[in-house]
Amino acid sequence: MNKIGLYFGTFNPIHVGHLIIANYMVEHSDLDEIWMVVTPHNPFKKKSSLLENHHRFELVYKATESYKNIKPSDIEFKLPQPNYTVYTLAHISEVYPDKEFSLIMGEDNLKSFHKWKNYETILEHHQLYVYPRIAKGEVEHQFKNHPKIHTIDAPIVQISSTMIRTGIKNKKNIKPMLTKEVWEYIDEMNFYKK
Template sequence: MHIVLFSGSFSPFHNGHFSLVKELIERKEVDQVWISVTPLNPHKSSSDLWPLDFRKLLVREVYRDCPNVFITEIEETLSFPLYTYNTLKALQESYTENTFSLLVGGDNFHNFNTWYNAENLLREFTLYIFPRETDIQGSTTFMKNKGIHWLNVSTIDISSTIIRKKIENGEQIKDLVPSCIEQKIVSYIKI
């Protein structure tokens, strides 16, 4: 089975994430998408993160009835700092019957040369990159690599940061997050 890992902070998970996963599944680009809500991204500040259990609850709610999407907690078993290469290696070693790839946003790929073990990651795993409107198609060192596939998918150009700012400003987030988690997010913020 071909599985693509979609790992991120998802603080919060939003319609951009949702539409991408939906499109990959509908196009049959991969057999399954495994989502890892990372406890702590080594490239991000922990102050931007909502509690891990809450972030996982939101993603589980979105995909509770979707058999092609699985929420993995593999990163919770790994040592810090959490690096994508180590996560993929752990998955490949635990599920040897499957082939794993990585789904990453073009905004994150732009800094790919700073990732831990970037060259080995590219040598051992396929990367599926979804461009965002603000991207320059990533690091020129890696962008032509045969292990990289630029996806021609329609994405919604929003970010978790924008959503958090809107919430802080008392603005609506109705069209930015899946409807099944909107009220949970608003209730959480009011606590």
């Protein structure tokens, strides 16, 4: 059975930090592929700077095109909003019954995982692959040494999409933080400049 790691994000925009983590996960764990799941507009985030879903998907597509084991996914675009991860996992497992899906998350998300909707159901049916993040707070005791939670010692990447959007707005050179294809699309479309 094919093991797929689902890496969720708004990817606004996708940057080399996302690719470093996704590539590390596929190379240094038992996952066969990583699907970059572009999440639709989140009701908790300020919308003004968020590119439309199809543009963010296009950026992820361009960024991952040359990686055979990293693929873009727009599976959440078709689900009712607001959506919860537990519903996406149920839906994707139904659509692809021949694949085994795991969640990829930063350590910061694991610290608040006990607040996720039906997190027990997620853990019952799926593995979690956690990459390190510099963040305050403690991981809940119940998640330490949990048989379904795997800590992957991926590099800590301190690049954020916010930093990139701010840089573009302030006319800074942020090219090293993006793939060439992503930078060219953003530049050509005049994204994040205002």
